[in-house]
Amino acid sequence: MTLLPRNNSLTETPPVKSKGNQLFPVFLKLDGLHTVLVGGGKVGLEKLTAMLNNSTGAAITVISKTFLPQIEALAAGTPKLTLIEKAFADTDLDGADIVIAATNDAELNKYICQSAHDRKLLINVADKPDLCDFYLGSIVQKGDLKIGISTNGKSPTVAKRLKEVLTEAIPDEIDTTLQQMSQIRENLGGDFTHKVKELNRVTAILVGAKTPPSNNNLKLLIWGLSVAFFAVVIGLLWAREPRFQSFVENVDPLFYYFLGAGFVFAMIDGAIGMSYGVTSTTFSLSMGIPPASASMGVHLSEIMSNGIAGWMHYRMGNVNWKLFWLLLFPGIIGAATGAYLVSSLEHYAVYTKPVVSLYTLILGFVILNKAINISKKRTTAKIKRIQLLGLGGGFIDAVGGGGWGSIVLSTLIAGGRHPRFSLGTVKLSRFFIALVSSATFILMLNGKHWEAVSGLVIGSALASPIAARISNKISAKAIMFAVAVIVIAISIRSIFKFLVH
CATH class of the missing domain: 3.40.50.720 (NAD(P)-binding Rossmann-like Domain)
Structure with missing residues (x-):
């Protein structure tokens, strides 16, 4: 008023x-x-x-x-x-x-x-x-945030349109930010100058300032888990797997193909928030890697890449913590179950490979549909059963070597959640889910195809810092079309080869 x-x-x-x-x-x-x-x-x-x-x-x-x-x-x-x-x-x-x-x-x-x-x-x-x-005037409201719009009585219609634009542009999560800022304000000590400086530092992220957060616990957790995990895995493999020792001493040229593929797929994933798993799995299957080993390579490479990407999104303020916890534990349970199941069927790879190819084919069409409808206004009500989405997404992701982004992120965005916060939350939760999936695969499988696995791990890790920074700067539609067409074509080829043989 x-x-x-x-x-x-x-x-x-x-x-x-x-x-x-x-x-x-x-x-x-x-x-x-x-x-x-x-x-x-x-x-x-x-x-x-x-x-x-x-x-x-x-x-x-x-x-x-x-x-x-x-x-x-x-x-x-x-x-x-x-x-x-x-x-x-x-x-x-x-x-x-x-x-x-x-x-x-x-x-x-x-x-x-x-x-x-x-x-x-x-x-x-x-x-x-x-x-x-x-x-x-027209009013835009997001929790405790309220914005009044006036055209000086000239055009109520323009005020109405501006209200629609701002309602769409301002994320619902801004109210969470306001509540957290209120708590920070109440707990701040010191003189007035100190309080002003501290509040300026905390709110710098709202205007894009690159002020590092004061809490580094998440960074230490991600890097600590990553380093410890890979140190244990490499130590065990060196002691118990002659094939791994042979790979380290004589690098297979196939390693470089997967190194480049991992880098490219991680860049695509950073731009559109999905498709690393499905593109990597499709590529691995086309190179003759069995489904369980392909999924293991994808998830091992995603530990480092998603850890880095998750940390970058955390620094940029793109994580919805309530949504994160709702997704995390069901996703971990689903991922462990799926990894155990597909590892148990590794000896039947000749039969599971076309099934996984059929799954990647479906995901290709999912990505294609999302590319076609990317600019359409979201009208669906927000999805309520987040835990069920996390459980199903984790299971399917482990079985098919990918799909957490394509399924979970697409569902969240289609359900009306803000794309930037959904992307950051899905990336960070993916780190922990990939960690659990990888541990399950390593316990279940004998070491194989290290040239593929290590290539994906290093390539995706190199691309992750760059991919996270460009996630909000690239028009995703053309990339999504290209990814969808490639995935669909390779999946159809794999299924066709199985049928004719």
Whole structure:
């Protein structure tokens, strides 16, 4: 709600008009004021709904000869909303703080305006800017964040369109940020200068400043787990796997193919938030790697790449922590179960390979569909069963060597969640899920195809820091089309080869 300077009389000489919007924005606590609304028709309902949507505890008296059923329904469920069925009299404004005239009688509206000014009350007259002391602007609200939009009475339609744009652009998670900032503000000690500096540091991420977060626990956890995991794995393999020793001493040229492939696939994944698993698995199968070994290579390489990417997204403030915890533990359970199952069937690779190829074919069409619909407005309600999504996504990802991004990220975005926060959250949770999947594969499988595995690991790790930084700067549609076509073509080729043999 925006106030205008009040004239004491309608007959006064109008002030000289200044260029630009001279309105002074304020936010009123309507629950502590008495608002009188005159008019019980469609316009009155619109004004009443706007006030109650923004101030559910507003004390409002509506005066009209008749009332729409919707207004009567609102009064039945709103204790501080009073309806008085009568013709307007100027004494109805006694005790009022704010007045709104919303009748279809122009002369009556002028009379209400004059009565309000006689009492030095602020008034809004529907569709009559010249009679208004304040306007009811369009409102964008995300939790405790509220933004008022004014076009100085020139175009309510433009204000409405701007409201739609801002509602779409501002993530719902901004309210979480506000609550956390409130807690930080309450707990800050020191003098005023220190408090200002600390709040500036914390909020720097909102304007893109590259201020490192004060809490490095996540960074230490990611790097500590990664280094410890690979140290244990390499030590065990060196002691127990002659094939691994042979690979280290005599690097197979195939390693360089997978090194380049891992780098390219990680860059694609960083740009569109998905497809590393499905592209890597499709490539590995086309190079003759069995499904379980292909999935092991994908998940081992994703430990480092997703750890780095997850950390980068954390630094950029792209992680929704509530969503992260809802996805993490079900995803870990699903991933461990899927890895155990596909490892148990490694001896039947000739039969499981076409099944996995069929799965990658389906994912190719999923990516293609997402590319086609990437610019369409999301209207689906947010998905509620996040744990079930994490469980299914983790299981399918381990069985098929990929799909966490294609399934989980696509579902979250299609369900209305903000793409940037969904991408950061999925990337960080992927690190822990890849860790569990890899451990399960290593325990179940004998060491094989280290040239493929190590190539993917190193290539994707090299690409991850670059990929995370370009994730918000690349138009993803063309890349998604290309990935979808390649995955579909290679998957069909693999299935065809199985059928003809």
